[in-house]
Amino acid sequence: MSLDIVVFGAMFVVTLGSALAMIFARNAVHVALLLVLSQVGLAVAFLLQGAFFIAAVQIIIYAGAIMVLFLFVIMLLGVDRREALDEPLRGQRVTALILGALLTAQVLYVAWLGLDVTFAGGGQEAIEAINSEDGNVLGVARVLFGRYLLPFEVTSVLLITAVVGVMVLARRIYSAAPPPGAERPSEEKEAVA
Amino acid sequence: MTEVPPGYFLALAGLLFTVGVVGVLIRRNAIVMFMFIELMLNAVNLFFVTFARMQGNLEGQVLVFFVLVVAAAEVVVGLALILLIARRRASLDVDNVRLLKW
Numbered sequence A: 001m002s003l004d005i006v007v008f009g010a011m012f013v014v015t016l017g018s019a020l021a022m023i024f025a026r027n028a029v030h031v032a033l034l035l036v037l038s039q040v041g042l043a044v045a046f047l048l049q050g051a052f053f054i055a056a057v058q059i060i061i062y063a064g065a066i067m068v069l070f071l072f073v074i075m076l077l078g079v080d081r082r083e084a085l086d087e088p089l090r091g092q093r094v095t096a097l098i099l100g101a102l103l104t105a106q107v108l109y110v111a112w113l114g115l116d117v118t119f120a121g122g123g124q125e126a127i128e129a130i131n132s133e134d135g136n137v138l139g140v141a142r143v144l145f146g147r148y149l150l151p152f153e154v155t156s157v158l159l160i161t162a163v164v165g166v167m168v169l170a171r172r173i174y175s176a177a178p179p180p181g182a183e184r185p186s187e188e189k190e191a192v193a
Numbered sequence B: 001m002t003e004v005p006p007g008y009f010l011a012l013a014g015l016l017f018t019v020g021v022v023g024v025l026i027r028r029n030a031i032v033m034f035m036f037i038e039l040m041l042n043a044v045n046l047f048f049v050t051f052a053r054m055q056g057n058l059e060g061q062v063l064v065f066f067v068l069v070v071a072a073a074e075v076v077v078g079l080a081l082i083l084l085i086a087r088r089r090a091s092l093d094v095d096n097v098r099l100l101k102w
Helices: A002-024 A028-048 A052-077 A092-114 A123-133 A136-144 A149-175 A185-192 B006-026 B030-055 B059-089
Strands: none
Touching (some): A002 A028, A002 B006, A002 B030, A028 B006, A052 B030, A052 B059, A123 A136, A123 B030, A136 B059, B006 B030
């Protein structure tokens, strides 16, 4: 009983602490590494709740693949860029902090209302039964390839669209390299939009 | 499985989402803003897993899977766009991208 609470507390502090530190970190690389730490903490949260497969996928895809892609782009563009501190929109940061404080107050209020909610349906026991009987991976696969088969197939269209889109974007950089200093407004419009 | 009630996990997810929102509003570096969007998606994943535990079926965990696919596609296209914009402007500041602004 007590070990659970210790693990949860450590996970809570690490996840939320690294997420908060992301706001204040100056260097983009530090932000990326703090996000990795936060995602590892979330994987622990998934493990605690019996989502073993999702926890592994979280580490491999999020903390691994996606964050490596982020770091790759940061390195490509140069790590030593400083963020501008002036505000083109006047009062943007102050307004953002006020709105963030409001949102935090709302979240805390709702959490305080429902912190010790338990469920009559015995949801936790059902998950435990699936995990100990067939295993988590088999259970997820049954739902994914059963009821959610059509959405699963449709996501392949999404992935192919993303791949084709990125290929189009990348081709433009290398094959049609503009002469140095030349601005081509028509292409710029497309890239911004 | 844990004896910590689901409410605590939901509170953590809500706070993480709030941090993501504030980060997107405050930071101006395009890549950093993108990372805060990832943080918000992660918070939603925690919501899904916790609700799956509350409901007692695995559909929430399957939905996390779909969120993951959408996030991967979004990151790939978004980072390609950021790379193109940054090459053209020599800056990652989102306030410099205002060609369509009147």
